Amino acid sequence: MTAQPPLRVVQWTTGNVARATVQAILRRTDLELVGCYAWSPDKVGQDVATLCRLPETCGVTATDDVDALLALRPDCVVYTPLRFDVPTVERILRSGANVVTTAEFLTGHSIAGAREALAAAAEAGGASLFGSGMNPGYAQLLAAVATGICSEVRHVRSVESVDVSSFAGDSNMDGLGWGRPLDDAGHADDIRAAVAVFEDGVHVLADCLGVDLDRVDCRVDVSAAVRDLDLVGRPIAAGTVAGMDVRFLGVAGGREVIELHQRWVMSGELDPPMPAEHGYKIEIDGSPQVSLTLGLLPDQPLETLTVEDMHGIGMTITGMPVVHAIPHVVAARPGLVSYADIPTPAARM
Numbered sequence: 001m002t003a004q005p006p007l008r009v010v011q012w013t014t015g016n017v018a019r020a021t022v023q024a025i026l027r028r029t030d031l032e033l034v035g036c037y038a039w040s041p042d043k044v045g046q047d048v049a050t051l052c053r054l055p056e057t058c059g060v061t062a063t064d065d066v067d068a069l070l071a072l073r074p075d076c077v078v079y080t081p082l083r084f085d086v087p088t089v090e091r092i093l094r095s096g097a098n099v100v101t102t103a104e105f106l107t108g109h110s111i112a113g114a115r116e117a118l119a120a121a122a123e124a125g126g127a128s129l130f131g132s133g134m135n136p137g138y139a140q141l142l143a144a145v146a147t148g149i150c151s152e153v154r155h156v157r158s159v160e161s162v163d164v165s166s167f168a169g170d171s172n173m174d175g176l177g178w179g180r181p182l183d184d185a186g187h188a189d190d191i192r193a194a195v196a197v198f199e200d201g202v203h204v205l206a207d208c209l210g211v212d213l214d215r216v217d218c219r220v221d222v223s224a225a226v227r228d229l230d231l232v233g234r235p236i237a238a239g240t241v242a243g244m245d246v247r248f249l250g251v252a253g254g255r256e257v258i259e260l261h262q263r264w265v266m267s268g269e270l271d272p273p274m275p276a277e278h279g280y281k282i283e284i285d286g287s288p289q290v291s292l293t294l295g296l297l298p299d300q301p302l303e304t305l306t307v308e309d310m311h312g313i314g315m316t317i318t319g320m321p322v323v324h325a326i327p328h329v330v331a332a333r334p335g336l337v338s339y340a341d342i343p344t345p346a347a348r349m
């Protein structure tokens with residue numbers, strides 16, 4: 001076997017998910033971190049590993065000079081900012097760099113006009129764009145894989161059920177309207193808009209299953225805190241929204257065929273009750289009926305576990321699906337690619 005040179009990777013911003021992706025890029029011998037973009041001016045010039053709170057520096061510093069980063073001719077950009085910026089990603093793709101992202105993009109169906117613009121940029125640059133994360137993202141791949149033993153599939157449901165109270169102050173929670181009054185007009189629409197990328201997740205699963213969707217619906221149910229919740233960064237008053245069931249529903253031939261059900265709660269005591277099950281489940285109505293439960297446990301003794309460690313698990317399962325996909329995305333045809341287009345990514349031992 002001829003040894004291949006490592007793929008040259010640029011990391012885009014150094015937030016929560018990036019801590020996991022940068023650590024993984026530095027560990028993998030088939031990937032080389034060659035640059036990093038900083039959105040925050042005060043991060044420019046600092047070592048990327050230091051910015052990601054890793055124990056040792058890596059010798060690569062962050063910059064806000066996009067031209068200089070693209071001049072490095074990276075094979076792939078790991079794009080994990082808080083917001084997915086279509087013109088920026090177009091620019092990266094046109095330069096010829098492939099992009100893997102966790103930020104608000106899987107297929108682009110949920111961003112008006114994005115699919116056409118990004119596909120054109122990718123074709124022009126001969127590059128591919130791939131989005132994942134845990135959910136939406138890898139959870140839909142797991143669902144697709146679980147159908148592989150069925151002779152018939154009528155409905156596929158994936159469930160994320162999580163107590164998110166330790167993430168209460170996170171910027172990713174801003175658009176969801178925690179603490180709004182129950183029955184607040186427009187709240188369901190605001191929730192749908194804030195997490196519209198789950199619509200992309202429905203399309204990924206539909207593509208894997210060869211289903212042509214008529215449309216994707218969204219149904220929201222909310223629940224109230226039974227007492228004041230003194231949460232770091234986002235206190236929630238009793239009687240206001242502290243739990244939500246957000247279902248994105250794929251409809252084909254007039255029938256619901258796919259459900260991505262997210263249950264996010266800020267407390268174990270809600271009215272009406274919304275018990276969190278702490279994990280992911282896949283349920284397939286088919287022949288045979290299949291259910292799959294994904295249990296996640298920390299890789300350390302429970303008594304030493306901190307809130308930051310718990311967040312770290314969430315960021316690991318978000319970041320690894322895109323890092324492990326890099327070689328497949330670099331090798332993929334130019335354009336927008338999803339799990340329906342690339343081999344199943346796995347970790348490297």
Ligand SMILES: NC(=O)c1ccc[n+]([C@@H]2O[C@H](COP(=O)([O-])OP(=O)(O)OC[C@H]3O[C@@H](n4cnc5c(N)ncnc54)[C@H](OP(=O)(O)O)[C@@H]3O)[C@@H](O)[C@H]2O)c1
Binds near residue numbers: 318
């Ligand atoms: N699919 C999934 O399973 C999943 C799960 C979790 C998160 N995500 C998504 O992954 C992305 C990254 O999440 P995260 O928790 O790592 O985010 P984050 O830490 O809050 O932000 C990431 C970086 O974005 C930059 N940034 C901050 N505000 C910005 C703004 N208004 N516009 C553009 N950039 C901004 C900052 O760059 P600097 O580093 O330069 O300061 C920040 O470090 C988000 O889009 C999130 O929704 C997906």
